[in-house]
Amino acid sequence: MHARKALLAIPLVVGLVACGTGSDGDTGGTGGGKKPVEAAPGTEVTVADVGLGSILVDGQGRTLYAFTKDKEATSNCDAECIAVWPALTSPSPAAAGRGVEKSLLREARQPGGAVQVTYGDWPLYYYVGDMAPGDVNGQGLDGEWFAVSPDGKLVRKSA
DSSP states (O other): OHHHHHHHHHHHHHHHHHTTOOSSSOOSSSOTTOOOOBOOTTOEEEEEEETTEEEEEETTOOBOEEETTOBTTBOOOOHHHHHHSOBOBOSSOOEEOTTOOGGGEEEEEOTTSOEEEEETTEEOBOOTTOOSTTOOTTTTGGGTEEEBOTTSOBOOSOO
């Protein structure tokens, strides 16, 4: 696990810059002084077809993931985790795009006050190792991170 974190150090810095995060924001108690990736106001969660099948992505086509340790729309991703898996947060409710079940798209206030976009019972995250729309480099990592299908279930196929 420590070797993986060391290998992610360079992509982490690049990923945080590429995803528009800054070092002056607060994660709302999720630590590190790094601000989670934020969806722009009016952003939408939509569906894209990739090698895994149909999965949830943001309006720019970036893959959205769920963490198997999360329960009932509550994030269990600590400061170390959120540095690699930035939460999808939004200052306004995210819109349901093509293929998304509007009734499953919600938001949940996390410990520390951050409002995270959820789908069904899954808080949604990005992976800093995904550099371009359609990347699924986080799929299946540590057996705990998976893309989410439009029906709200985890996609457990290999990338």
